[in-house]
Amino acid sequence: MRAVVITHAGGPEVLEAHEVEDPPQLGEGEVLIEVAAAGFNRADTLQRHGRHPPPADASPYPGLECSGTIEALGPNVPSRWSVGDKECALLSGGGYAEKVVVPAGQLLTLPEGISLTDASGLPEVACTVWSTVFMTSHLSSDESFLIHGGSSGIGTFAIQIAKHLGIKVFVTAGSEEKLAACKDLRADVCINYKAEHFLERVKQETHGKADDVIL
Known part of the structure; x- marks a missing residue:
């Protein structure tokens, strides 16, 4: 997949789109989202400047919220979620990528009348x-x-x-x-x-x- 990578600490020019490894295998209660849009937060800017490292178990790519379509379900995901659902999600990182893994408990169903693009800025x-x-x-x-x-x-x-x-x-x-x-x-x-x-x-x-x- 492709993702936005922080090549080194600095301004917006240090962000580059690279081919990277696909997301890890889905764990218990996790879903795979095909990302449509990602929200932009101050923490992303701080991470880009090297002042806000992601948690040790989080994606190395920026992006703390996104919207998209559920592509796959891990074991024991609640039945309210299905492949093909349009959702937005709160993330520990990785929203600036084509796909991201997220616990199902961090998904939010799109409000009626809200586009995927607009919904990407809702979770935070x-x-x-x-x-x-x-x-x-x-x-x-x-x-x-x-x-x-x-x-x-x-x-x-x-x-x-x-x-x-x-x-x-x-x-x-x-x-x-x-x-x-x-x-x-x-x-x-x-x-x-x-x-x-x-x-x-x-x-x-x-x-x-x-x-x-x-x-």
């Missing part, structure tokens, strides 16, 4: 926001939510899912352009932290209560 932000904000912090619709860096990948996803659930959303960002992007996603209170103190504004908007959950 979706898993991060859902696990921290809702599974850990238990944010509910009668609470308020402060998102620092509201125009980031994590921030924009968090705004959208919180507003879908009817939650009041506060965001901070460092420019009016970034705040405008947050407003377009229906953030309720948008604060330029370079122009005003976000804590004072939050207290003002909540009548001294402050926010229930901060991301």
Whole structure:
């Protein structure tokens, strides 16, 4: 198969497409994905610069999320997954390749109406926001939510899912352009932290209560 290889530490020019060995044999509960698209994350940039080595048992190729089609199933994969299914996946590495092995538990079925290309950028932000904000912090619709860096990948996803659930959303960002992007996603209170103190504004908007959950 072909994969994007980091030839040495450096800028984008060190990335090259090479013929490499096929993925290893599927283990218990693993699936083989024929990759359609891969998401791009800051960790990929750090890995390219030599500052974020992959785990010892992970693929040496960058790419922490991807989308594609299930090509093969390993032993004891749950029956909900089938060859030919269109999925996106959270990876420990290897998304920048034609094929990648992933535990079935890290697959996400494509939401209706979402293309394979768009879905490749969902797993990292979706898993991060859902696990921290809702599974850990238990944010509910009668609470308020402060998102620092509201125009980031994590921030924009968090705004959208919180507003879908009817939650009041506060965001901070460092420019009016970034705040405008947050407003377009229906953030309720948008604060330029370079122009005003976000804590004072939050207290003002909540009548001294402050926010229930901060991301």
